[in-house]
Amino acid sequence: MQRLKGNSLFSGLPETEIAKLEEFIRIKDFPKNAVLIDEGVPGSYLYLLIAGNVKITRNGLDGREMILTERHAGDFFGEMALLDDAPRSARVVATEDSVAGVIGKNEFNAMMIREPRVAVNILRTISMRLRLSNDQIMQSMEEKERYHAKQLERFQSLIEFNKTLGAEREEVGLFRVVPVIVRSQILCHDVLLVLDDPESGRYHTSIQEVSGWRMIDFSETDKGTAKLAALKKTLTMEDFAAYEFRDTMEPQAFWKNAASIMIAPINDPRQNHGFIAVKSAQKFRWEPEDEAFMTTLASDVSMVLRNMRLMRKAMFDEKMSAVGKASSSLLHDFKNLLSVVYNYAKLIKTAATEEERKELVEKIVKFSSLMMGMSQEVLIYGDGSVKASPTPVRISEIFDMVMPLLDTAGKKITMQTSIPEGLEFPLDKDKICRVFYNILTNACDAMGDAGHISVTAAFEKNDLVIRISDTGPGIPEDVLPQIFKPFVTTKKHGTGLGLPIVKSIVEAHRGKVQIETRIGSGTTFIFTFPK
Incomplete structure (x- = not known):
C-alpha cells in the first residue's frame, strides 16, 4: 500500500480507503525495453507506475518512432481505452527497469463504483493532460510558423540575391552582396567569400577599403584553399579541426580565433569555383536548416558566377566581331589620315619660310594625334570589360x-x-x-x-x-x-x-x-x- 499511495490516481484519498482498493491491483515487474501497451490492440489494463520510467510513442508516416511523452513513478496511464473501448492509440515501452500496478478492466469499473474520487482524479488528470497537449500543439504550431516564416524569408533573400546580381558583369558584386545576405540569415561573426581566378588559376577574395574594393590573391603555396574549394559537402568545425591545412589557410585574419566554422563549397560538375565560409568566435552549432541555406546560396553563387563569365565572354566576342566588321572602315579612315600626314610631310621640304614649316608640323601633329586617339579607343574597346x-x-x-x-x-x-x-x-x-x-x-x-x-x-x-x-x-x-x-x-x-x-x-x-x-x-x- 505504501508504494501505491503516492500515485496521482489516489490523490486526496486517505490511506484507509487506498488499502480497501488494493485487492483490485496486481504488482508486476517490467524489464527495460518491455512493451507494456502496443498500438492498435484492445485495451485491457490500467497501469500505475510505481518505479521506473516509460515512453509513449507512435510511428510516423515514414515509419520512424515519434516520442509523444514520458511517464514517471507516480503517474498512471492506459485509462483511455478502458473508458471508450477503442483500440490503443499509442505504444508504451519501459525505458528502464520498472514496476507498475496493473488493474484489469472489470476491476477498474468496480473501483470507480466503490470510490468515486478515483473517477474524479481520472477526469482531473485527463483534463490536465488535454490542456498540456493543447499547449504543446500550440507551441508546435508556433514553432512551425516561425520555421516556415524563416524559410520564406531565406527564399526571398535568395530571390533578391539573384535579382540584384542578375545584370552584374563584375565579380566584385558578389563580394559586396554575398556577405550581407549571409549575415542577415545566419548567426555568425564574419563571412568570407573565396572565388577562383580563371586567368591566374589561383584563388582570391576581396576586402572593402575607403577607396573601394581591393582584390587579394592567395599565394601559390596555399594548398588548403584549393582543397576546401574541391569539397562536395558542407564542412563544419568538427571536420575543420582535423583539416591538415587549417594553420596555413589564407587570409589568416579570418581563420584566427575561429571557435566555429561552416564552409559551403561553390562548384558545378565541371569546375571548383571557391567557397563561402562563416565563423563564430564562440563554440556554436548551426542548425541543419542553416547548412541547407548555405548550400543553396553557394549553388546560386555558382550559377551567377558562371552567367557573369559567360556574359563577359559573349560581350568580348561581340566586341571583337564588331571591331572586325568595322576594321575596313577604320583602315579607310587611317589611310586618308596617313595620306594627309604624308602630303604635309612632303610639303615641309618645299616650304619657303620657317613659319610655313611650323604650320605644316602643327598640322602633322594634329592629324597624328587624331590617329593615336582612334587607335587608343579601338584598343580600349577591344580589351573587353x-x-x-x-x-x-x-x-x-x-x-x-x-x-x-x-x-x-x-x-x-x-x-x-x-x-x-x-x-x-x-x-x-x-x-x-x-x-x-x-x-x-x-x-x-x-x-x-x-x-x-x-x-x-x-x-x-x-x-x-x-x-x-x-x-x-x-x-x-x-x-x-x-x-x-x-x-x-x-x-x-x-x-x-x-x-x-x-x-x-x-x-x-x-x-x-x-x-x-x-x-x-x-x-x-x-x-x-x-x-
Whole structure:
C-alpha cells in the first residue's frame, strides 16, 4: 500500500480507503525495453507506475518512432481505452527497469463504483493532460510558423540575391552582396567569400577599403584553399579541426580565433569555383536548416558566377566581331589620315619660310594625334570589360589635366568650371580623364569655331554629380537612342567608340551617365557616382 499511495490516481484519498482498493491491483515487474501497451490492440489494463520510467510513442508516416511523452513513478496511464473501448492509440515501452500496478478492466469499473474520487482524479488528470497537449500543439504550431516564416524569408533573400546580381558583369558584386545576405540569415561573426581566378588559376577574395574594393590573391603555396574549394559537402568545425591545412589557410585574419566554422563549397560538375565560409568566435552549432541555406546560396553563387563569365565572354566576342566588321572602315579612315600626314610631310621640304614649316608640323601633329586617339579607343574597346581601380583624387585636378589637351586653337571657345576647392572622390584617375577628355572633345567639335563649355561638380544626396554643358547644336532625336552604341558617329573622322568607352568606364565605377539635350540650345552630360 505504501508504494501505491503516492500515485496521482489516489490523490486526496486517505490511506484507509487506498488499502480497501488494493485487492483490485496486481504488482508486476517490467524489464527495460518491455512493451507494456502496443498500438492498435484492445485495451485491457490500467497501469500505475510505481518505479521506473516509460515512453509513449507512435510511428510516423515514414515509419520512424515519434516520442509523444514520458511517464514517471507516480503517474498512471492506459485509462483511455478502458473508458471508450477503442483500440490503443499509442505504444508504451519501459525505458528502464520498472514496476507498475496493473488493474484489469472489470476491476477498474468496480473501483470507480466503490470510490468515486478515483473517477474524479481520472477526469482531473485527463483534463490536465488535454490542456498540456493543447499547449504543446500550440507551441508546435508556433514553432512551425516561425520555421516556415524563416524559410520564406531565406527564399526571398535568395530571390533578391539573384535579382540584384542578375545584370552584374563584375565579380566584385558578389563580394559586396554575398556577405550581407549571409549575415542577415545566419548567426555568425564574419563571412568570407573565396572565388577562383580563371586567368591566374589561383584563388582570391576581396576586402572593402575607403577607396573601394581591393582584390587579394592567395599565394601559390596555399594548398588548403584549393582543397576546401574541391569539397562536395558542407564542412563544419568538427571536420575543420582535423583539416591538415587549417594553420596555413589564407587570409589568416579570418581563420584566427575561429571557435566555429561552416564552409559551403561553390562548384558545378565541371569546375571548383571557391567557397563561402562563416565563423563564430564562440563554440556554436548551426542548425541543419542553416547548412541547407548555405548550400543553396553557394549553388546560386555558382550559377551567377558562371552567367557573369559567360556574359563577359559573349560581350568580348561581340566586341571583337564588331571591331572586325568595322576594321575596313577604320583602315579607310587611317589611310586618308596617313595620306594627309604624308602630303604635309612632303610639303615641309618645299616650304619657303620657317613659319610655313611650323604650320605644316602643327598640322602633322594634329592629324597624328587624331590617329593615336582612334587607335587608343579601338584598343580600349577591344580589351573587353573595363576595370576601375579607384583612389581618392581631387576633381579639379582631373579637369586641370584634361583641358590643356583640347584643340581650341584659333577658336572662340570659352570654358568655365565651378568645382569646390578640395572636393575629392575615389576614382580611377587615368580612366576618368579619358571620360572627360572624350566628352569635352565632342563638345568642342559640336560647337565648331565658337561656343561655351561649363563644368560643375558637387555632392548631391551623398553622390558625386558632375555636369558638362555646351552651347552646341544639340543631339538629333533619331541619334540620341543610339549614342552609346559602338561605331555610331556623326563625325567625318571617328571610330564611334568614344561614348561607349565613356559609358563602360563610368559603369566600372558603379556610376551612370545621363544626357539632356535641346536642338539649337546645346547638350548636358550628367555623371553620377555613388558614394
